[in-house]
Amino acid sequence: MALLFSLRRQALSGALLLITVLLAGCSSIYFLPMTPWVQNPERQELAYEDVILIHPDGLRIHGWWVPAVLDTKEQAKGTVFFLHGNAQNISTHLMAVTWLPPQGYNLFLLDYRGFGLSEGKAKLPGVFEDIQLGLDWLTRAERAQGPLIVYGQSIGAATSAHVLAQAKNQDKFQCAVLEAGFTRYRDAASHIMGQSWVRVLKPIVLPMLANQWAPLDAVADIQPPVLIVHSENDEIIPYEQGLALYEAAQAPKALLTLDGPHIGGNFSEVKQQGLLQFFQQQCHEGLR
Secondary structure (H helix, E strand, C coil): CHHHHHHHHHHHHHHHHHHHHHHHCCHHHHCEECCCCCCCHHHHCCCCEEEEEECCCCCEEEEEEECCCCCCCCCCCEEEEEECCCEECHHHHHHHCCCCHHHCEEEEEECCCCCCCCCCCCCCCHHHHHHHHHHHHHHHCCCCCCCEEEEEECHHHHHHHHHHCCHHHCCCCCEEEEECCCCCHHHHHHHHHCCCHHHHHHHHHHHHCCCCCCHHHHHHHCCCCEEEEEECCCCCCCHHHHHHHHHHCCCCEEEEEECCCCCCCCCCHHHHHHHHHHHHHCHHHHHC
16 A cells, blocks of 8 residues: 555655746747638638748748738728737638728738747747748738738737837837737736636746746837727736836827626627727827
């Protein structure tokens, strides 16, 4: 019996050690990519173009260019660079932004490395480089018409904040929307772990997680206008973390408070009108 207890204890210790290593070993724990598509913009009656960007290390990074829906003589009101959350790929996150082209905005959706058709493994800081690649393509290829608006959801908000805070990028975009973002990667992990049995591992795992690249620090360095969007009922990232980002951001800034689940309410009139109002009142200022 003593031997059996010892073996069980060793197995449990080994399992806990394995979980700890898996959680703390690398930044890829924050990403849950999916390769297959569930749809494309054409399914939503939107024209689109596949875009392949070549990273300096040779990786092929894939995205969709969706032009604004316009009458013959109209010009796009702006261009939205959309960066999705940590799971699945652009085909599942497409519905978050299908309403923008009919409103007159071009749309560029990017899959981070390891997501969809993008090659490589999703991890930091590689994802930052993918976002930088997309931002540079939009500016160098002169695809962006009107103000360039960078719109990140969840981990897309966190990663884009880091990229947009770089001094070299301050003149490349006119405004940013950060929806359901978190203050620090360690803060996000702490809240999510606290919702299941793995909470018992928090004292072990959290100190081992990297505490660099904190969105809370990055947002303070973004010079163009920033809109913080967060739901009071967000079950994944607490509303308080969104408020902390808003407080840290420099003026001009705005806060749009929603209700409903994490990155939900995409067809909510409150959300859509709030974004459009910010685009019109703040983003166009950067072009004057």
